[in-house]
Amino acid sequence: MKSHEIELILIGNELLSGQKQDAHLAYVGRLVSTAGARVEAACVIGDDRKRIAALLRERIACARVVIIAGGLGPTHDDVTREAVADALALPLEFREREWQTILGMFERLGRKADESNRRQAYFPKGSTTIANSGGTAAGFMVEMSDCLVAVLPGPPRELSPMMRDTVLPRIQGIHRRAPLFQVTLRTSGIGESDMTPLVRSIFESFTDFEISSLPHLGGVDIGLTEKNPGSDAARVRRRALEFEASLRAALGHRLFGKGEDTLEAIIGALLTQRSESLAIAESLTGGLIAKHVTDVSGSSRYLLAGVVAYSNESKVALLGVSAAAIEAHGAVSEAVCREMADGARRITGATYGLATTGIAGPTGGTPEKPVGLTYYGVSWEGGADIRRRVFHGERNDVRERVAHATLFLFYARLAGAAI
Amino acid sequence: MKSHEIELILIGNELLSGQKQDAHLAYVGRLVSTAGARVEAACVIGDDRKRIAALLRERIACARVVIIAGGLGPTHDDVTREAVADALALPLEFREREWQTILGMFERLGRKADESNRRQAYFPKGSTTIANSGGTAAGFMVEMSDCLVAVLPGPPRELSPMMRDTVLPRIQGIHRRAPLFQVTLRTSGIGESDMTPLVRSIFESFTDFEISSLPHLGGVDIGLTEKNPGSDAARVRRRALEFEASLRAALGHRLFGKGEDTLEAIIGALLTQRSESLAIAESLTGGLIAKHVTDVSGSSRYLLAGVVAYSNESKVALLGVSAAAIEAHGAVSEAVCREMADGARRITGATYGLATTGIAGPTGGTPEKPVGLTYYGVSWEGGADIRRRVFHGERNDVRERVAHATLFLFYARLAGAAI
Numbered sequence: 140m141k142s143h144e145i146e147l148i149l150i151g152n153e154l155l156s157g158q159k160q161d162a163h164l165a166y167v168g169r170l171v172s173t174a175g176a177r178v179e180a181a182c183v184i185g186d187d188r189k190r191i192a193a194l195l196r197e198r199i200a201c202a203r204v205v206i207i208a209g210g211l212g213p214t215h216d217d218v219t220r221e222a223v224a225d226a227l228a229l230p231l232e233f234r235e236r237e238w239q240t241i242l243g244m245f246e247r248l249g250r251k252a253d254e255s256n257r258r259q260a261y262f263p264k265g266s267t268t269i270a271n272s273g274g275t276a277a278g279f280m281v282e283m284s285d286c287l288v289a290v291l292p293g294p295p296r297e298l299s300p301m302m303r304d305t306v307l308p309r310i311q312g313i314h315r316r317a318p319l320f321q322v323t324l325r326t327s328g329i330g331e332s333d334m335t336p337l338v339r340s341i342f343e344s345f346t347d348f349e350i351s352s353l354p355h356l357g358g359v360d361i362g363l364t365e366k367n368p369g370s371d372a373a374r375v376r377r378r379a380l381e382f383e384a385s386l387r388a389a390l391g392h393r394l395f396g397k398g399e400d401t402l403e404a405i406i407g408a409l410l411t412q413r414s415e416s417l418a419i420a421e422s423l424t425g426g427l428i429a430k431h432v433t434d435v436s437g438s439s440r441y442l443l444a445g446v447v448a449y450s451n452e453s454k455v456a457l458l459g460v461s462a463a464a465i466e467a468h469g470a471v472s473e474a475v476c477r478e479m480a481d482g483a484r485r486i487t488g489a490t491y492g493l494a495t496t497g498i499a500g501p502t503g504g505t506p507e508k509p510v511g512l513t514y515y516g517v518s519w520e521g522g523a524d525i526r527r528r529v530f531h532g533e534r535n536d537v538r539e540r541v542a543h544a545t546l547f548l549f550y551a552r553l554a555g556a557a558i
Numbered sequence: 559m560k561s562h563e564i565e566l567i568l569i570g571n572e573l574l575s576g577q578k579q580d581a582h583l584a585y586v587g588r589l590v591s592t593a594g595a596r597v598e599a600a601c602v603i604g605d606d607r608k609r610i611a612a613l614l615r616e617r618i619a620c621a622r623v624v625i626i627a628g629g630l631g632p633t634h635d636d637v638t639r640e641a642v643a644d645a646l647a648l649p650l651e652f653r654e655r656e657w658q659t660i661l662g663m664f665e666r667l668g669r670k671a672d673e674s675n676r677r678q679a680y681f682p683k684g685s686t687t688i689a690n691s692g693g694t695a696a697g698f699m700v701e702m703s704d705c706l707v708a709v710l711p712g713p714p715r716e717l718s719p720m721m722r723d724t725v726l727p728r729i730q731g732i733h734r735r736a737p738l739f740q741v742t743l744r745t746s747g748i749g750e751s752d753m754t755p756l757v758r759s760i761f762e763s764f765t766d767f768e769i770s771s772l773p774h775l776g777g778v779d780i781g782l783t784e785k786n787p788g789s790d791a792a793r794v795r796r797r798a799l800e801f802e803a804s805l806r807a808a809l810g811h812r813l814f815g816k817g818e819d820t821l822e823a824i825i826g827a828l829l830t831q832r833s834e835s836l837a838i839a840e841s842l843t844g845g846l847i848a849k850h851v852t853d854v855s856g857s858s859r860y861l862l863a864g865v866v867a868y869s870n871e872s873k874v875a876l877l878g879v880s881a882a883a884i885e886a887h888g889a890v891s892e893a894v895c896r897e898m899a900d901g902a903r904r905i906t907g908a909t910y911g912l913a914t915t916g917i918a919g920p921t922g923g924t925p926e927k928p929v930g931l932t933y934y935g936v937s938w939e940g941g942a943d944i945r946r947r948v949f950h951g952e953r954n955d956v957r958e959r960v961a962h963a964t965l966f967l968f969y970a971r972l973a974g975a976a977i
Contacts, residue, residue, distance in 0.1 A: 154583065168574050169576025180601060447863055
C-alpha cells in the first residue's frame, strides 16, 4: 500500500521564473477530488532531464499515481519524454502510427511538419499513447513498480480533455471509491473577518467535514469536503444540507449560491423568470459590470444596454444626467449616481438601472473624496437604492469590488432581501 | 555549497483540491529571478503537521533558502508554525510584543481579539519575526544548517510586501549576484504556430539566452533570460537589443511592446500624445473592450464613452444603426459593425470608433453564421477598417480574443502599420 495517492510533477522553467502561472494543479486537483481520489502533493521543477528523472524515481516509490505535465513539445528544451524513459529505464521506440497522425494534423492545417516533430513520435517501450486532439504532442501512460505514470502535454486545452477522458477513468479504476462529497457555498456582501464570529460555532459543530474559507474579490467561498470517504452517502448529503441551512440562518441572502453559481447567473435567472430587464451605466467600473452580466449565455434576453460614461459630457449626453447635478455635487455623488441609473432605464425602457461612479485611483483623490470613494446602486420605477462606500486596494481591485458590490445589491433587491 | 538555490513550500489543502489556484510561485519566482537568484523547485502539500515537517527537513539539506507560504492563521488547521518548529527542533516561545501588535490591530478595527489569535504570537526560538502590515499573522525567518528558512502567511496581499521588503534583501545578501537580465517581448496579432517559422532562425542564433514562447488569449509573449549570470552586463543588454531588432524585422508591429506594456496602455499613450479620442460600441464583447481600455489610469482623457448594445433595439436607439441594415444583413454583419463604429463616433464626437458584433456562443450559431463568427473594426472620419473572422474556443475565450484582435487592429492603425 502506497502512502500517497496521487502526485503531480509540473515541468517548466517558465513556471519557476514567474513568466507563467500554473493552472494545472487547480484543474487536476478539482477533477480527481470530485471523483473521490486525492492529490497529495505537487512539485514544480525546470526543464532539466536529470532532475526530472531523479524526482520521478523518488516519487514512484511513494505514490500510486504520478501525473507529469509539460515538456513534450518538439523543441530542444522539451526533455520530459527522455527524462521519463531514463527514470523508468525504458528505451524510446518510434511509433509509425503516431508519426502519421502528426503528419495528418499538419496537412489539415496546410503546413509542413518539421523534422523536430519526429521526436514527438517516440514513446517509452510498453507505454500506452494518449491521443491529443488539440495538438501534436500525444501523451502516454505506463504502469511500473505499482505506480501509474501518466505524462501529458502542458497547454491546458490539450491536457484537460486527455486528463478527463483517459487518465481519470484509469485513476477511478485503481481507487474504486465512491466520489468524495464536496461542495462550495458562495457568499457575497460580507468580508471574511466580519463573517468569522457569525459562523464559528457552525464550523465547529460540523466536524465530519473539512471546512475552508476562501476569500476573493467578489466575496468568500466556503468549501465543504467530506472527511471520511466511503461513509454513508445519504447521511453525508443530509449533514451538508444541515450545514447549508445553518449557514443561511447566520448569513441570510449573503449565502447566494453553490458550486459554479455566480451572482450574474442568478440575476439572469431571476430577470428571465419575471420577464424583467436591465440597463447599466458605468463610470469607474468602465464596462466591468456589463462584462460580468454578459458572461452569461442568453443575457441578451434581459440586458438591454450598457453605457460606459467616463466623462461628464458623456453622462449628460448619453444618460441625460443634469449638468446642474454634476455642478452642485460633483460627478462622484449620490445625486449623479441616481441620475445615471435612472437615465439608463429611461433611454432603454429597462425595468432596472444599475450605476457606478467613483474614484478608482491611483490618482484623482482629494481629502473630501479619497481614492476608492464610490456611489453605486440600482433604480427602478418610483425608487432607487444608492449606497456610498470607500473601497480599498489597487485600481483593478477597487473596480472588481465595486462591480461585485453592485451586483450583490441588485441580487438582494431581486431576491427581496434587506441588506 | 548547496545544490539548489531557492525552493518554495506552498501549504494548503485548498491548493491540492483545486478550490484555490496558487499565485505565490509566479510572484516569488518573478521577484527573485529579476533579482538574480533562482527558484529551482516548488512543492505544494496539505495542512499536515508531520508531512510539512518531513518535507522541510528534506529540503533544508538541499536548498540554500526555503520559503514557506501559508498555514499561519489562527484556526486549528493552520499547523505550519508547529511543523516548522518540529523540523528545526526549536521550541515555540510566546512573544509579548507580537501579541500587543495583534491586540492593537484588532482595536483599530473596533473588534476583540480571540483567544485563538494568541497562537499567532508564538515563534520558534531564535527566529526573527517579519512584521505583517496587512494582517495578524506575522512571519518569521531562521537560519539553520546553512539554510535560510522564511515562513510567510498565505494571503497574497500580506505575503507580497513581506517577501519584497524583508526576505528578498536577505536573499540578495546571500547570493551577492548581479541581477539576472530578463525581458519579456510582447506580441499580438499572430498565433504561436504561424510565428514559429518566422522566428526559428532568430531563436537558434541567440544561444546566450533561454528563450521561451508563452501564448495566451491576447497574443504570444517571448521571454528572454540571460543564461550565464555575471557575464558582461553591457554586452548582454546589447545582445538583447539585437534580438529585439531581429524579432521586429520578422514580426513588424506585431511586436508591440515589452515588460508590462499592454495594447491598451500603448493605445492610450498614442491617443494622449495626439489629443485624439475614442468611443466604443460593443455587442458580443459586452463591455470587455471598455474594461480593458479603462484598466489604464488616466483613460478618461481619451475614452469618451462606451456603449454595450446587445439587442437590435439598442443598436438602433443608442448608436443610430439603421433598421434597414439589420434587416438586410443581420446584426452580425460588416455593414452593422461599421454603422456601430460610426455611431459611437457620431454620438460622442470621438476621433475613432471601435465596434464588435458576433456570436460568442455556445448557442446562437447557424450554418451560415457559426459560433465565433465576428465582425470587428475601427472607423474614423471618412473611412473604416472592418474585419471578419471566426474565433475559436469557449464563450469567454472567444470574447477575450475578439477584444484583443480589435485592440490590436486599432493599435496598428494608430501606429501606421499595415496588418
